[in-house]
Amino acid sequence: MKRLMLTGLAAMLALSACGADTGGAAAPVPDDGVGCAEAQGKNVGFSQPLADPNFQVLEQVVAKALSKYGATLKPVNANLDPGKQISDIQALLQQQIAVLIANPVDPNATKPVFDQARQRQIPIVALDTEIGGPFFSTIKDDVTQAAMQGAEILKEAVGDGKVAAMYGPPFAELLNWEKAGFDQAAKSHGLNVVDTGVNQEITPAKAKQLTDAWKQKHGADLKGIWTFNDVSAIGAASSVGDGFTPVIVSINGQPDVVPLIEAGKVLATFSVPYEKTGQAMAYAALAAICGRQVPQTIHIPTQRLDKSNVASYKPLQERVNDPFKITLEERDGKTYVKVG
Template sequence: MRARRAVAGLAVAALLGGLAACGDDDGKKTAAGGSGGDDGIGCAAAKGKTVGFSEPLPDPNFQALEKILTKSLGKYGAKLRPVNANLNPGKQISDIQTLLQQRVDVLIANPVDPNATQGAFAQARQKKIPIIVLDTKVGGPYYTSVHDDVEYAAAEGARQLKTLAAGGKVAAIYGPSFAELLNWEKAAFDAAAKEAGLDVVDRQVNQKITPDAAKGIAEAWRQKYGAQLKGIWTFNDVSAIGAASAIGGDFKPAIVSINGQPDAIPLVQAGKISMTFGVPYDKTGQAMAYAALRALCGAKVPAEITVPTVKIDKAGAGSWQPIAQRVDNPFKVAFEQRAGKTYVKLD
């Protein structure tokens, strides 16, 4: 609804008994410590099993995640059963209950309202169905949680704006508070902005999540601050695109965003958006598939799996792959430890 950092990594395989593994696109796998038909990702027990996937909304990213999960699970003979809540918590609860009635073997869910889904999750636990959640810290226990590192992107975005704005005034466009992920992002930006000494003169919410709404916010800032506003943080690329359309004359704030959407990349290349932070969603999908397969094999995984975000500036925009181009990337999963977190390693 999510810059490589220097790593001083210890592989999770060394810490967790050989969980890190990788498989190539032809279905040949290598593993650290797999045995008895278990290659460190999947095993013979996965064949014929079903993984339910409760999505929060219809979105191209989730369609791509479906394809990645289907392909990755299919290597081991497992299948995916997706359902979509259309941003309706009641429908999501009903969807999950239907998946349980259909006797899925593992449940993956990205909750619309994580508090509302706790009852349905309790029903899954009663049936001893492992639960994998995406981007929520509410409730539990879960088999594991997969988490896109938007906090890093937001904090690094604040630090980048400190340099780009050269000490001038900055402003921020946040997302609606109903989205848990966006609240993490906002909190991380606010904390890093304070630490960096950013002069944040205004904060607004793009409640409609549209380019036009973001443009209206930026145009109001143009009237109020003019050339004094040197930077804008936006919670997603939709807002960055809208804010960029308000630039003109002596109103030229640096814009820093998050998402890595295909329609934002040309604006990064043109310098209208200074940078955005992309989530390599192929790794999000593969991390969920990895966790589901390990659950089917009765193995343990880290309690939380974090997917890094990647800084995309003018120099690197040409090499960024949008999610549509990542669907057929090889299924490779390995981990490293950073600051106490387990991160998926990027290729």
């Protein structure tokens, strides 16, 4: 396994502690292989697709990493409105940003505004999209692999029993990758998927509504449920009871699902280490500013979370201040960030 060690934010400002030597002025930002002097005073735009706790953490992680090199993050949130996202990005372009980080609501809708950024020679770091490039780099959470493992876990748990799958809205490219991974693995493992539904609103209430319908239709014969995120798993788990006890497998690793895993109401979820996603975004943005090349796609691996390891779970918010350290490794022809 080939490994490339790229560590950021080493102990780099030792002189700044010596006010007498510097006259109180900030020490220059060193070229340490991650940041560089050119990053000082630069603005980086970050266009988020929706208001979500995970994106709040991503924002904090990226802002913290950039600030160590004197750069500033300018975040905007589209609230699932493609038109607003386009206006937000246009506003960022007017603010002379050095790099644009973007996770599109609708990647087809943002193609023209991405072209506007490229015309201004502004590098784009994309999050979880392959549409609208070329990009300087794409940071990609490996939900496909998680969904494939989720189907395998369900097969091990229910055998030939009936299973239902709850998918996310199809406008989200990431959720389509996840769905494709689950469907492919479900077919290859012979998982007996008898019903599917879409949680269009991405809420526990809608997930409960879908699960209640399955409960009414299949009753105790439904042995398992796949949910595309933990919000849906929470809603599905609230329908369990009265002889209806399907095992639930999900993805995200949100704090609210931890008690359900401990209580046996959710069999497993896949934790996405968003602190590493954020660090990878900052790493790519700094590379663009500093004139360094990075892999075209950087994958973030997911980690299974179940009763065997849930006791050691660390909430995402508590990972914001984890050291900025990126280690890249090659696996099966893909570049991954090493986690742990």
